[in-house]
Amino acid sequence: MESHDAVVIGSGPAGAVAARALLDAGAKVLMLDVGRTLEPERAAAAARLAAREPEQWAPGEAAALAGEARTDAKRPKLVFGSDYAYAGPREARVVQDGTNVLVSHARGGLSTVWGAALAPNPAAEFDGWPFGREALEPHYDAVAALVGATTQARPSDRARRLLSRHKESAAALAGRGFTSEPARLALDLERCRNVGLCLTGCPYGAVWSSERLLDSLKSRPGFAYEAGVRVRRLKDGAVEAEGRSFRAPKVYLAAGALASARIAAESLGLYDKPLPMLYQPYFLAPFLATGGGGDPEAERLHTLAQVFLGLSDPAVSKRRVHLQLYTYSAHIRTAVDDALGPLGRLVPGARRALLSRLCAVQGYLHSEEGGTLWMTLRAAADGGPAEVRLTAPPAGKRKAAVQRVLRALLAARRELGGVVLSPLARHGLPGDGSHVGGTFPMAARPVGPQTDALGRLAGLPGVHLVDGACLPSIPATTFTFTVMANARRIAAESVR
Numbered sequence: 001m002e003s004h005d006a007v008v009i010g011s012g013p014a015g016a017v018a019a020r021a022l023l024d025a026g027a028k029v030l031m032l033d034v035g036r037t038l039e040p041e042r043a044a045a046a047a048r049l050a051a052r053e054p055e056q057w058a059p060g061e062a063a064a065l066a067g068e069a070r071t072d073a074k075r076p077k078l079v080f081g082s083d084y085a086y087a088g089p090r091e092a093r094v095v096q097d098g099t100n101v102l103v104s105h106a107r108g109g110l111s112t113v114w115g116a117a118l119a120p121n122p123a124a125e126f127d128g129w130p131f132g133r134e135a136l137e138p139h140y141d142a143v144a145a146l147v148g149a150t151t152q153a154r155p156s157d158r159a160r161r162l163l164s165r166h167k168e169s170a171a172a173l174a175g176r177g178f179t180s181e182p183a184r185l186a187l188d189l190e191r192c193r194n195v196g197l198c199l200t201g202c203p204y205g206a207v208w209s210s211e212r213l214l215d216s217l218k219s220r221p222g223f224a225y226e227a228g229v230r231v232r233r234l235k236d237g238a239v240e241a242e243g244r245s246f247r248a249p250k251v252y253l254a255a256g257a258l259a260s261a262r263i264a265a266e267s268l269g270l271y272d273k274p275l276p277m278l279y280q281p282y283f284l285a286p287f288l289a290t291g292g293g294g295d296p297e298a299e300r301l302h303t304l305a306q307v308f309l310g311l312s313d314p315a316v317s318k319r320r321v322h323l324q325l326y327t328y329s330a331h332i333r334t335a336v337d338d339a340l341g342p343l344g345r346l347v348p349g350a351r352r353a354l355l356s357r358l359c360a361v362q363g364y365l366h367s368e369e370g371g372t373l374w375m376t377l378r379a380a381a382d383g384g385p386a387e388v389r390l391t392a393p394p395a396g397k398r399k400a401a402v403q404r405v406l407r408a409l410l411a412a413r414r415e416l417g418g419v420v421l422s423p424l425a426r427h428g429l430p431g432d433g434s435h436v437g438g439t440f441p442m443a444a445r446p447v448g449p450q451t452d453a454l455g456r457l458a459g460l461p462g463v464h465l466v467d468g469a470c471l472p473s474i475p476a477t478t479f480t481f482t483v484m485a486n487a488r489r490i491a492a493e494s495v496r
């Protein structure tokens with residue numbers, strides 16, 4: 001069997017970026033992955049759409065493939081109607097007790113369904129990390145180039161109006177602790193056709209996913225990819241996976257924050273011992289913009305985040321809050337049609353007005369505002385991977401924090417150009433939003449279950465955790481940009 005310098009476990013953003021950095025450093029890399037892919041018939045239908053310009057699509061062809069645009073916390077986004085990106089509770093062996101932490105067994109991981117929003121951690125929020133923002137800066141820059149980060153996506157008509165309103169009211173907004181800027185997205189503007197299918201699967205692949213990076217690695221000498229491999233644990237220098245074992249001097253664990261934590265904990269025999277997991281408290285709320293006009297159903301637009309809002313107000317949170325504004329999408333149309341029912345057909349003008357004004361705001365708070373959720377491993381009776389039980393902390397603290405944010409949004413409605421409909425806000429369960437991690441946090445002088453600055457655990461020589469599982473805290477900004485930058489940093493420094 002060909003020998004490799006490194007084994008990377010997982011093909012999500014953390015694994016793919018780490019593999020790329022290792023290859024760039026001259027290492028020979030074997031990537032092991034469960035690596036589930038989209039059903040062939042759906043992939044074929046998407047390829048048929050991608051082979052033509054949107055104007056040449058048959059009426060209803062794209063909508064038929066996209067399926068119903070309905071939000072479900074356990075399957076927050078489908079790809080061409082498929083939920084292949086998510087491992088079911090039985091397959092993932094996870095029991096959720098008041099939590100909703102997703103596990104992916106897909107090629108490309110959760111980046112097959114992500115919203116591609118990118119923002120670095122604020123420099124002031126690296127306290128408790130074994131390094132500061134400056135150590136990640138070159139890696140943020142390299143990852144931004146790799147994923148095609150841009151703020152130049154064409155804003156929807158509604159977003160353009162909101163952004164200009166925020167510009168006019170910038171001083172008043174700042175007085176309330178708010179900042180506003182066009183969203184930063186991993187979106188390929190050359191591929192993007194503004195067909196509004198970002199949230200149900202883009203036929204043109206304009207939304208970056210680590211699958212694209214993986215495709216580029218496959219042609220690199222020294223890279224091998226093996227799918228259908230579910231790693232169970234790391235033992236005596238070997239990677240064990242359902243009766244198979246792989247060896248390399250270095251192993252990079254990138255199976256996703258929960259799956260990596262489980263593999264590390266099982267490898268260390270940490271059964272029946274609650275381990276901490278951090279999460280960003282999350283909410284989703286309707287936002288009714290002021291001022292009518294426009295016909296979003298006829299508009300060519302993208303449906304990813306349009307505007308990033310930041311909120312720094314000690315009366316709301318000691319930490320910065322991150323908010324993402326979304327305008328019209330098929331999900332919003334479904335919500336409006338559900339709300340209006342048959343009335344929608346009787347008063348089409350009212351329906352159109354609602355469609356043009358109704359937006360959605362997603363809110364993310366610092367992990368400190370949420371309390372700790374606990375993961376406990378139970379050895380499996382059938383000898384398979386250990387079962388994980390996740391237990392949510394009491395809800396009071398995070399709900400109160402979200403309420404403070406909603407009040408601040410309401411107070412700024414004039415400057416923000418719209419009203420957040422707080423009574424309709426959905427408070428996420430711990431794990432919703434999929435920004436979780438921190439079970440084996442990096443520390444300058446690691447003790448107990450902490451890792452060092454290269455994600456190494458005392459009991460597992462040669463093993464580096466490179467995904468969310470090793471983050472010391474989860475500031476309220478987007479999550480994966482930092483995960484990728486840190487994965488690149490660890491990979492590059494660990495082979496220097």
Ligand SMILES: Cc1cc2nc3c(=O)[nH]c(=O)nc-3n(C[C@H](O)[C@H](O)[C@H](O)COP(=O)(O)OP(=O)(O)OC[C@H]3O[C@@H](n4cnc5c(N)ncnc54)[C@H](O)[C@@H]3O)c2cc1C
Binds near residue numbers: 255434
């Ligand atoms: C709907 C949705 C929207 C999101 N939007 C955003 C956003 O806009 N911005 C943002 O920053 N983040 C977003 N996220 C979060 C983002 O998708 C994740 O943070 C990111 O994908 C984590 O990357 P990862 O590589 O650590 O793990 P994952 O993406 O989970 O990939 C894990 C990989 O490991 C493999 N694997 C798992 N277990 C095993 C095993 N036992 N053996 C072998 N292989 C294994 C899987 O097959 C997969 O390839 C979103 C998530 C969701 C669900």
